[in-house]
Amino acid sequence: xxxxxxxxxxxxxxxxxxxxxxxxxxxxxxxxxxxxxxxxxxxxxxxxxxxxxxxxxxxxxxxxxxxxxxxxxxxxxxxxxxxxxxxxxxxxxxxxxxxxxxxxxxxxxxxxxxxxxxxxxxxxxxxxxxxxxxxxxxxxxxxxxxxxx
Amino acid sequence: xxxxxxxxxxxxxxxxxxxxxxxxxxxxxxxxxxxxxxxxxxxxxxxxxxxxxxxxxxxxxxxxxxxxxxxxxxxxxxxxxxxxxxxxxxxxxxxxxxxxxxxxxxxxxxxxxxxxxxxxxxxxxxxxxxxxxxxxxxxxxxxxxxxxx
Numbered sequence: 001x002x003x004x005x006x007x008x009x010x011x012x013x014x015x016x017x018x019x020x021x022x023x024x025x026x027x028x029x030x031x032x033x034x035x036x037x038x039x040x041x042x043x044x045x046x047x048x049x050x051x052x053x054x055x056x057x058x059x060x061x062x063x064x065x066x067x068x069x070x071x072x073x074x075x076x077x078x079x080x081x082x083x084x085x086x087x088x089x090x091x092x093x094x095x096x097x098x099x100x101x102x103x104x105x106x107x108x109x110x111x112x113x114x115x116x117x118x119x120x121x122x123x124x125x126x127x128x129x130x131x132x133x134x135x136x137x138x139x140x141x142x143x144x145x146x147x148x149x
Numbered sequence: 150x151x152x153x154x155x156x157x158x159x160x161x162x163x164x165x166x167x168x169x170x171x172x173x174x175x176x177x178x179x180x181x182x183x184x185x186x187x188x189x190x191x192x193x194x195x196x197x198x199x200x201x202x203x204x205x206x207x208x209x210x211x212x213x214x215x216x217x218x219x220x221x222x223x224x225x226x227x228x229x230x231x232x233x234x235x236x237x238x239x240x241x242x243x244x245x246x247x248x249x250x251x252x253x254x255x256x257x258x259x260x261x262x263x264x265x266x267x268x269x270x271x272x273x274x275x276x277x278x279x280x281x282x283x284x285x286x287x288x289x290x291x292x293x294x295x296x297x298x
Contacts, residue, residue, distance in 0.1 A: 016173030017166025024165030035193035038169045038185035
């Protein structure tokens with residue numbers, strides 16, 4: 001990313017900062033990362049990232065629609081060219097038949113308006129779901145960047 | 150904290166999300182944590198947390214003054230009663246005689262206007278400085294809460 005001169009921003013819900021932490025592990029990370037959002041509550045997703053209240057109400061916080069809106073909002077409220085979002089149910093509570101624990105949406109987007117969302121259904125406890133979500137996000141990120149024109 | 154009905158918000162620079170990650174490790178963490186800010190660049194400290202440009206210029210991003218301003222801004226831009234901030238030099242670059250690698254300011258504050266800042270000088274590599282900063286912040290937090298009226 002540094003070679004491409006691209007900056008990334010992160011909008012994390014269930015991973016709670018894990019991805020930003022990974023992005024800032026290496027020396028010189030300020031060249032690729034300058035801010036991140038941890039939006040755990042619906043209110044914070046709306047207030048910090050402009051996720052419409054209607055979208056939260058209609059689709060729920062854990063949805064492809066919210067993952068997409070988080071990406072768009074993070075791009076608006078940062079200087080980054082690429083944004084990554086994660087919203088999911090880490091458990092042990094909060095799951096349902098339709099949206100079980102382990103359901104995680106990972107969104108990506110760039111300033112051109114391109115956005116994509118991947119749905120994952122991870123197995124395991126809270127720590128394992130969070131770890132798998134962060135790892136999947138970083139893997140997706142590499143693939144997303146590889147495909148950029 | 151949950152017993153006290155208090156919410157925390159975090160404003161992290163050098164720890165890059167490590168503290169928010171720790172705060173959201175346990176089930177039910179949404180009762181005490183609903184948003185966090187990762188403000189790595191000066192611009193993000195100003196834009197997301199209202200840290201005055203003058204303060205950044207005069208005292209530098211790694212200063213007690215900026216740690217204090219980050220706390221106040223995080224309280225304004227969240228629903229939390231308590232805010233914690235971290236700004237420091239994790240290294241290996243960015244250090245100077247006056248501000249060596251390992252210098253970290255940890256700020257705390259509450260809605261009443263009370264703010265305090267602790268200065269630390271940690272030893273070790275980048276990962277060790279970040280880890281010590283996050284651990285110190287969590288220890289301070291417990292003491293800060295214990296002393297609340």
